[in-house]
Amino acid sequence: MPRESGNVHLKAARQHAGYASQQALVDALARAGSELGVDHTEVSLRQVRRWESANPPWPHAVHQRLLEHILGLPISQLGFTPPWGAQPERQNATPRTSTTMSVTPPLPLPSPTTTTQPASIAVDYASVTKAHRRLYWRVQPPLIRAAATEHTRFGTQLLSEMSGAPRRVLATALAESLLLVGRIEFFDLRQPNEADARFVEALQAAGAADDQLLGAAILGHAAFVPGWAGDRDGAAERLRAARAYMRRAGSTPALFTAWLYAVEAECETRCGKHREALRVITKAEDALADADETPLPEWFDWFSPIRLASFKGNTQLKAGHLPQARQTLLHVLDELPDEARKQRTVVLGDLAAVEAAEGNPEAACAHAGEALDQLSITWYATGMERVREVRRALERWADLDCVLQLDDHLYEWRTTLIALQR
Structure with a gap:
């Protein structure tokens, strides 16, 4: 029998x-009470456990x-379901600006209904997810994003009509x-707020599937959002959560462990902690x-x-290890x-940036x-x-023919229009 997943919406948001833990939420609630002037309101660990149970009570x-x-x-x-049944629409929640940066709240996953679809529906849905995974590497980002987004809406609705093992298969594919x-929005289109919201929704779906390793992968990606914004503590917190999920998954592939180290190194690099990033890269290599x-x-x-x-x-x-960087990147x-x-x-x-830093504008261009x-x-x-970072680094050679030719290439009609549209 699969174990009860409980209130996956609250758990995923936490x-x-x-x-990473229910106690951490208790401590944060206590701090928030001081910030909001409600010092005498206490929330116990037992209360948080009840909120994350399968039938959470309506909070005061x-x-x-x-x-x-x-x-x-x-x-x-x-x-949470209010005592009067209908879900209230609240618009006055205070958005977080540190570890949580999303501006679009995720939609809650529907609960199972009395209508049950055959198991083949989940398999068919997963096959489309698999096709999108392959298409991502070659199809233009806006196109694959539109198709995948519509697929997630469809999957969210189907989830209410599935139960048992087929529901877990569908939830995994939806996650x-x-x-x-989220990856398209963050890496391909540079829309971090939208990506952050997708990662919350993905974690909810992974919770419905009780897929710990997929949850770790989602949290690893979510760490990029604060990491690239220079929020080192926020990235570290999400990576700790990712590793907790990874441990609960049991036996973990070495490549997955190395990837989490690589994510950490990228975040450290973005936060200016280069020595620490190189140390973490070594840990990733040791894992492999x-x-x-x-x-x-x-x-x-x-x-x-x-x-x-x-x-x-x-x-x-x-x-600043330029010769080593050139050798690695080549x-x-x-x-x-x-x-x-x-x-x-x-x-x-990156190779162009190495050459620019070494004073080789022609090679950089x-x-x-x-x-x-x-x-x-x-x-x-x-x-x-x-x-663009390379072009800024080449400004002192702006009158050279190679840089002028790069500008012509960088600001031609098609490239300029695509950049403005993004």
Whole structure:
């Protein structure tokens, strides 16, 4: 018998806000009480456990205010049903601006109804999710995002008509689809607030499926949001939650463990902690050296040893280890598979940055131009950010022919229009 999942909406919001344990939520509620001038209102660990149970009691008004304040979501989105039945629409929840940055609250997952669809529905839904996973690497981001988003809406509605094992299959596929939408919004379109909301929804679906490793993957991606914004503590909190999920999953593939280290290194790099980032990269390499035969989940298709080397090259660049960065990134460029077009733009941008830092504008422009050629085929906002950073670094050579030619390429009709649309 599967164990009771409880109030997955509140649990997902808690984890996503950076509170890895129920006790952490208790402590945060106490702090929020002081901030809001309700010092004499206490919330016990037992109360939080009841809220996260399968049949949570309706919180008192002051508790609703505290929950909304620290989680940044209205009470109607946290899995509670009021005594009078209908879900109230609350618009006055205070959004968080540190570890939770979303502005669009996630929709609650529907509960099972008396209508039950056949098990084949879940299998068919999962097959479409699998197709979207493959299409992501070649289809333009707005197109695959639109298709995947509609797929998640469909899956959310279907979930209310499923039960038992088929419901868990459908919930897993729905969580993967929501994660894909979040990845597109964050990396391809640079819409971090929208991505943050998708990661909350994905965590809710993973909770409905009781898929701990997929939950860890979602939280790992969610760590990028505060990490790229320079919120080191927020990123660290989400990574701690991801590792808690990973431990509960049991045997974990070495590549997955290495990926979480790579995420941590990226966040440390973005927060200016380059030495710490290099130390974490070494831990990722050590994890791969101890690789076991634990099979990877089918959905884990965004990371590999050569992509770890790409993380390392960027970290070496930011740390000022330019010869080492050049060597690492050239190796990555040689080893990247043909379908890794988006990653190739990032590596080319980093190589261009190395050459610019070394005082080689011609070589920098050559690499940046290659990145732009690829971006004209497959848009990737993260890759374009790298090229723009290089162009800013080349400003002291702005009158050179190679830089002028790069400007012509960077600001041609198609590239300029795409950039403005994004």
